[in-house]
Amino acid sequence: MSGDVTNRGRVRPVITGLGAIAPTGNDVAAHWASARNGKSALGVISRFDSSGYPVRVAGEVRDFIAADHVPSRLLRETDPMTHFALVATRQALNDAGVNLADYSDLDLAVITANSSGGVEFGQQELQKLYQEGPHAVGAYMSIAWFYAATTGQLSIRYGMRGPCGVIVSEQAGGLDALGQARRVLARGTRMVLAGGTDASLSPYGLVCQLANGLLADGDQPDRVYLPFDSGAHGYVPGEGGAMFTVEDLSMARARGVPRIHGELVGYAATVDPRPGSGSEPGLRRAIEVALRDAGVTPGQVDVVFADGAGVPARDRQEAAAINAVFGSRGVPVTVPKTMTGRLYAGGAPLDVVTALLAIRDGEIPPTVNIADPTYAAELDLVRDRPRPAPVRTVLVLARGFGGFNAAVVLTAVD
C-alpha cells in the first residue's frame, strides 16, 4: 500500500531490473557483449527496399519475432514499438525478481517515453485507406499508433494502474521518463516500470524523420554516423530501446531484490532558447543542475555518455557544454550509440543500460568509427576499444529535437 512508504519525498530510486531490445542484441547480455567490444550493428536498411531513399543506413533490430513472445490477441492491436517494450519489460521484471502478486495494482506505475508513435501500424492502415477506402481501416488504428499506446498496453498487461504516463521529448524522453519515475516514487508508488522504445524504420517512419534535415546520407555503415568527427554530417536512425524497474532502495532491499544495478541520484531537464536568440543552449545548465541534484562534483564523474548528435553544430554545442563543466579532457566521454544509431525515445534508456553495465564491469564501452576527432583537445573520447576503469558515477546526456535537454547521474550502490 502506498501508505507504507516511510521515506515519502526522500526516496532513493534504484534500478533493479533491466530489459533491452536493440540493434546490438535482443536482450541485455547480447547488447552488452556487442557494445563493450565496439561491435557496430549499423547496416544498410534491409526491412524494405531503401535504394530510393536519401538515408540508407540504420540500426535495425534483427531476428526479433514478436509472435514468439507476444500473444496473438495483443500482437494484432499493437505496433512494433510496443512489441519491443512488452518483451523488454518481461526481461526487466524477470531480472528484478518481481512477483507482481505482491503488489496492489495502484502501487505500480508505467512511465514510458515515445517519439515516433506506431508509424508502421499507421502506414499499414493509411495504405488500406487510400487503396480500399475508409471502411477498410481497422479499429485498432485508434489505439496502436499514439504515443501513450505502449504505456497503456503495459499497464493493462501487467495490472499497473498507479500514476502512469508517457513523455514525448524526442531523444531526451528516456531520461525524462526516469525523472518522472522518481517523482512518482516520491509520492508513494512502490515500483515504476520506466523506459522507452521506438520503431520508426518503416518507409513512412523514415520519410517522417527526413523532415528534420539532420539525417546522414551515404551507404557505408562505418562512415555515416560520426559524432565529434571532422566527417560528421548527420545521424542514422535506429530502433528498439530499454525498460527498467525502478523502486526505492529500502523497499527493494526489504523484498530481497536479487541485485541493484545503480541509483538514480541526479536528474535535470532544460529547454534550449529560441533558435536565433544567440543565447547559450540549455545543455550545460542541465549537466550542472543534475550534478547539483546528485550532490556530485564534476571530479567525481567517471564517464559521460554523450548525446552525440553527429550534426556538426550540435556536436560543437555538446563539446562546449562538457568542456565548460569538466575542463579540457577532464572526463572520459563515449557515444555507444555510434553502434546502434539514434533510437529516439529508446536511445537514452539503452544508454542507461550500457552505463549501468559499465559500472558493473568496470569498463567503458567505446565510440566507434571516429577516424578524425574534431575536439581531441577538449574531449577525451573513448574510441574503438573498451577502456577498463573503475566506474562508480556516470553522467548520461540526451538531447531531443525541438530543444529538449536532459541529464541523469547514476551511481553504484554498495
Place this chain on the structure above:
Amino acid sequence: MSELTMDSLKAIMLRCSGVEEGVDLGGDIAGQEFRDLGYDSLAVLEMTSQIQREYQLEIPDEAIEELNSPGDVLRYVNDRLTPAA
C-alpha cells in the same frame, strides 16, 4: 452471399484480433460472452467491421452493442442475409 458459419466467424476473429493466452476457440463458444473469450468492445467492432465488408451488410452501431457472443453475431448476420438469398 452464403451464410456466416461458426468456422468462418472464428477465422475472422483470429485474423482480426488473434486469441488471448489460455483461450481455446476450438470448442463450443457460441454462447460464451466475448469479454470472457478475451475480446473487448474494440475487438467486436473490428470483427463486425470485417463482416460488414465481407458479407456486404450494414450493421448499425446500436446493433453492435447488443452482440455479446459469437452466437449473437451468427443469428444477427444470418437473419439479415437470408431474405436476399
